[in-house]
Amino acid sequence: MIQRTRAYHERITTGDLCIVPMTEAHALAMKNWGRHPSSLYREYNYCDMTQDALRVWFKERNNRTNRYYSILQNGSMTGFIGLKEIAPLRRRSVLGFSVDKNKEGEGIGGSALRAFLPVYFTQMGFAVMDLYVYAYNERAIRLYKKLGFHLVDTTMDLFRNPANFPAKNEEEQYEDAFYRIEEGVYAKVYQMRLHARDVGRWL
Template identity: 35%
Template sequence: MKIYGERVYLEKLKLNHIDQMQKWGRHNNTLLEDYNYSLENLSMRKMFLFERTASPFKKYYAVCLHDGKMIGFIGVRNINYIKKTSLLGIVFDPNHLNKGYGTEGLQLFLRMYFNEMKMKIMYLEVARFNKRAIRAYEKIGFKYMAEYLDLYRNQMNYEDINYLENKNSFIETDGMVYNYIHVMRITENDFKEMEIENEI
């Protein structure tokens, strides 16, 4: 089943979508290197798909243009069917950022999440230095809840312009580098209120 928006549609993540990720662009921002996927062989792509679709506590969808080109994926993990909560994950091809596709795709996903899955709250975690993503989440209706420090696992270049512009997002202690992670959430009511505002 495909869920159509004005410019994109969602459908359950499949292997042919993962294959298309090999043609994605690369993030120039070194702080976003973790999102430069390298899934060069079939077994890696199958494992990538398995990790996101095998569990009943995860649901992942491809975001595609109407011509079938896969430009991102959106999903939730840690689904709690009792409390009706989960944790969002969203990744887009760097070639298709800042075009509104992520906002449209996430709005489609949230409608399905609250209306069809009957969930109540969606949480997300985003690095403080990822200001573009934070602005996009706030625009949709996510609200800041808290923050915590997480080990930064990439090699840090202290002369990198991306680091220098975001020094307040990191701390170093005992030779280890940590970065601040924002915890945000959107409730069913928050989303419905935002949709009403956007219609006015």
């Protein structure tokens, strides 16, 4: 018998956090998130997107192969957890994850994922979760390791747009994470993985 996944859950609560299916209104509220000053995290500056762009962003991320959840803190849109590239028969997806820059350091991301992952592996029926993270994102990597994710592969991502190139001091700070060539700058990317059997260790 083939066990299928169910990439939908109505509501997960932990402390003052509530994780619910993302709505367009939640996506539009990301306009109020804080700005990352570093070019390395420019892709997370949702505050710079127009409302129309955020509507498109929302529609592109909620379909047959993607399912996004909002992290609400006392009702305020604070972050999201995305299930990307959902493969029901393989019982696998790829994690997308972000928290409002203004809320960094408050433990929101860790609390939300600790509440979400047991549901993902039990009630939703998934067996594996993968993620991809830039090697310079040390804060995220530390969190993922605490949750039990382990490294399975290393690849390189080419930044062709000079606007996305790291600043000189950032490139020096994370010198092992970048490789500059004529066409642009390569950034090291880690693929990390978590199996259902590993979650029970910290439940």
